[in-house]
Amino acid sequence: MNxxxxxxxxxxxxxxxxxxxxxxxxxxxxxxxxQQCERTNWRQVAQRAARLASALQARGIQxxxxxxxxxxxTHRHLELYYxxxxxxxxxxxxxxxxxxxxxxxxxxxxxxxxLFFDLGFAPLLAQVAPHLKSVKAFVALCSRAELPALDLPGxxxxxxxxxxxxxxxxxxxxxxxxxxxxLCYTSGTTGNPKGVLYSxxxxxxxxxAACAADGLQLRAHDSVLLAVPMFHVNAWGIPYASAxxxxxxxxxxxxxxxxxxxxxxxxERCTFSLGVPTVWLGFFQHAEKLDAATxxxxxxERVVVGGSAAPRAVIEKFEHLFGAYVIQAWGMTETSxxxxxxxxxxxxxxxxxxxxxxxxxxxxxxxxxxxxAVFDAEGRRLPDGSHTPGELKVRGPWVVSAxxxxxxxxxxxxxxxxxxxxxxxxxxxxxxxxxxxxxxVIKSGGEWISxxxxxxxxxxxxxxxxxxVIGAYHSKWQERPLLIVVPNEGAQLTSEEIxxxxxDRVARWWMPDDVVxxxxxxxxxxxxxxxxxxxxxxxxxxxxxxxPGG
Ligand code: ADP
Numbered sequence: 001m002n003x004x005x006x007x008x009x010x011x012x013x014x015x016x017x018x019x020x021x022x023x024x025x026x027x028x029x030x031x032x033x034x035q036q037c038e039r040t041n042w043r044q045v046a047q048r049a050a051r052l053a054s055a056l057q058a059r060g061i062q063x064x065x066x067x068x069x070x071x072x073x074t075h076r077h078l079e080l081y082y083x084x085x086x087x088x089x090x091x092x093x094x095x096x097x098x099x100x101x102x103x104x105x106x107x108x109x110x111x112x113x114x115l116f117f118d119l120g121f122a123p124l125l126a127q128v129a130p131h132l133k134s135v136k137a138f139v140a141l142c143s144r145a146e147l148p149a150l151d152l153p154g155x156x157x158x159x160x161x162x163x164x165x166x167x168x169x170x171x172x173x174x175x176x177x178x179x180x181x182x183l184c185y186t187s188g189t190t191g192n193p194k195g196v197l198y199s200x201x202x203x204x205x206x207x208x209a210a211c212a213a214d215g216l217q218l219r220a221h222d223s224v225l226l227a228v229p230m231f232h233v234n235a236w237g238i239p240y241a242s243a244x245x246x247x248x249x250x251x252x253x254x255x256x257x258x259x260x261x262x263x264x265x266x267x268e269r270c271t272f273s274l275g276v277p278t279v280w281l282g283f284f285q286h287a288e289k290l291d292a293a294t295x296x297x298x299x300x301e302r303v304v305v306g307g308s309a310a311p312r313a314v315i316e317k318f319e320h321l322f323g324a325y326v327i328q329a330w331g332m333t334e335t336s337x338x339x340x341x342x343x344x345x346x347x348x349x350x351x352x353x354x355x356x357x358x359x360x361x362x363x364x365x366x367x368x369x370x371x372x373a374v375f376d377a378e379g380r381r382l383p384d385g386s387h388t389p390g391e392l393k394v395r396g397p398w399v400v401s402a403x404x405x406x407x408x409x410x411x412x413x414x415x416x417x418x419x420x421x422x423x424x425x426x427x428x429x430x431x432x433x434x435x436x437x438x439x440x441v442i443k444s445g446g447e448w449i450s451x452x453x454x455x456x457x458x459x460x461x462x463x464x465x466x467x468x469v470i471g472a473y474h475s476k477w478q479e480r481p482l483l484i485v486v487p488n489e490g491a492q493l494t495s496e497e498i499x500x501x502x503x504d505r506v507a508r509w510w511m512p513d514d515v516v517x518x519x520x521x522x523x524x525x526x527x528x529x530x531x532x533x534x535x536x537x538x539x540x541x542x543x544x545x546x547x548p549g550g
Contacts, residue, residue, distance in 0.1 A: 010204035013172035020046035023246030030075035055166035063088030097525035195404025210241035227275035258286030330363035385428030
């Protein structure tokens, strides 16, 4: 028997209409660059998106066409999010931190028709543009007067010119909710980047998860500093979820330095922020220099840390310096990205802070909509609470089914699971603990050592800025952990000091066999440690424990 309820499609345009109607004056603060700050609101975002949408249609953008952006977090990028998807076209947010070759590859692979770019990316675009095969016109995110002189293989338009030339769209089209809405490529640490194509339906469902109380608790009360770029998995869905609940958005533009983030949080009364661990390490480089009275000027309540494991030190510092609660979240481009979120259970109420941090360093529990399970090497599902880590698999309505260009379901196993490539434990309460990416796990004498656990421990030392652990060749054990450390500026740190600090906090056989100090570590385009590079760099490293005949 069919139900007798309305079955209105879940559309991205509905989110914007809702925000414009019910939260019209809620501010969107946009730092276009160091000199220029624009203040707008949900009403104006909706009005300008409707103009941009009809300008796109007038320029021949058809449903299904791909529109690329090379842009920071600004109000214009936000308008593009709604205008492009709203008319049934696909917003392709390109990560400008990728190598130019990779950018060329993905724009060609997506066959983007138009490319919108921030002025700061003009030199990058000049390098990439001659290799682009499908782009018919380039749009600079600026006014007509600010248009740069650029030699491009196609017309160059100004964003403000486009918005000004069009009458606003009278009505957003009633699309099928399974229509593609946006496209993000994984950063391609292994092989070429792969495209993940989201739908209106997956995006709206994911927004509800972000707003849920045991999700990210996003709500109208919040002023959100979006320190995760809008080219990194749709800024973790926050541009959509903020419209759903009417939150204020603070868009920082290109400067994600610690001082700028602190200033924005203070001036815009931010209650909520999100970012990868590297951003927060930079934030504390600044924040720790401030006196207590200055720090007390913030009214930060919650900070989402994801993209890489949240170091315990970051969780502790947010609590101790700002009284802010770190919500760790785990996910990936393929999961939109929210999959597990670390909130507390009733039995954690009133527990000592140290024990609470023990919970917060985990990646969290599955939110409704995402099923999770861990499997052993033979493909057997491991029960929650088992002590052996296994391959983490996920499924659900905002999890990828196939990469762009493949047949639906091509990335799933026979039971509909997507293999994340992460190795994890799930405890008896359902909290996930990511122990490694499967290719980063250190295999020592047939046992696994978690590089993430060791890194988190090392970063807990007050003189350590960042740390990485990789497996180095050992003739007896195959691999043993090598710790690579970036000390804090000006800090004098010795191997004995750091190993002494780690010694009582980890199983003896997990202890790194050697420590190397470096000035910086290589990162991927999404701010993760680039272990492949490190492994190459230290391929010939000779461990002091690897003595002939030992
Ligand atoms: P890429 O940077 O390769 O484009 P994603 O941003 O999609 O990819 O990264 C997803 C991966 O990031 C996950 O599979 C996992 O390894 C890692 N990751 C994300 N969040 C966390 C977290 N909270 N803790 C540990 N690892 C995480």
